[in-house]
Amino acid sequence: MIKIRGKEGVVHRTGKEIQNVFQNLFKQRGKWRRKAQELAPYYTTTAPRATNARKQIICMYDGRMDHGGIADRLRGVVSSYDVAKKMGYDFRIFFDHPFRLEDYLVPAKVDWRITKEELCYNPEDAEPMFCGSNATFVEPFFQRLWFKKRFRKAHKQLHVYTNALLLPRSKRYGELFRELFRPSERLEAALRHYSEPLAGGYVTISLRFIGLLGDFAERDARHITPEEQEQLIERCLTKIQQLHDKRTAGKKVLLTSDSTRFLKRAAERFDFIYYIPGDVVHIDYQDATSDDINIKLFVDMLMISRSEQVFLLQADGMYNSGFPRRAAQITGVPFHHVRF
Helix, strand or coil, X not given: CCCCCCCCCHHHHHHHHHHHHHHHHHCHHHHHHHHHHXXXXXXXXXXXXXXXXXXXXXXXXXXXXXXXXXXXXXHHHHHHHHHHHHHCCEEEEEECCCCCHHHCEEECCCCCECCHHHXXXXXXXXXXXXXXXXXXXXXXXXXXHHHHHHHHHCCCEEEEEECCCCCCCCCHHHHHHHHHEEECHHHHHHXXXXXXXXXXXXXXXXXXXXXXXXXXXXXXXXXXXXXXXXXHXXXXXXXXXXXXXXXXXXXXXXXXXXXXXXXXXXXXXXXXXXXXXXXXXXXXXXXXCCHHHHHXXXXXXXXXXXXXXXXXXXXXXXXXXXXXXXXXXXXXXXXXXXXX
């Protein structure tokens, strides 16, 4: 049944979409310019000049800007690479906060690595660029125009701070991701380990509670009472059972969530549920993370990408997560968004 009224209703969502379209038209580029100006103090004429001969487009994740979670950051990388590749520019990634990306994902067909010493902060040769997202249906068009304009005008190095999503439903997203990345040896070993009990095929179900269950730190988390938490848990468990009975019967289910509490409850309730143990954090809010936390993040993502089908469950108040969407796009497996 389609909900008409309320914050999750069609009327409200349509109104927000129209409002965000106008934000794109009249405000977005000004905001992007102001965010880039926040980075200006890091650039000085006393800094060494750039040594690269070919123009470099460098995606930057160095802790100086918030970008969202790992799925948001990687979609920004793929979006930047898409434009840089088409325009014929050298593409690099500098990702050292709150962990080194190269510890988990390493170059596949493109060597995107760059050291801190190779980065230039002299404004004669280098400058920062920012491009954010507010998830409207027209936004990729405006983001792509902004990318092309800024890439074309850049000097030797353009430092790109972004979580833009230029390929929201395209198969090209997965193609470009696989050109850029493959698992490190350690990550691949972890994937083999956690794949063993799921041999024979599996589906994945993901739920994002954004702190509703009290065990995940999120800036915009909405707090609910213990009684409401129990009601939400039971509602989600019931939906998992219904989904398993109707659409995934006979299949093992890998469950991913930002709530360890929910993962444990589901595994206790259902014998077909598996999950990757470990804590979950939001990397935008961390100055440093442990290797166990980091590797779970990537194992969850790539295990989703290697499944047969991907389901995102979203009840009222829960988050419409991009994590399973982007993971499914890596390999093109079917993705289903189930609102209830």
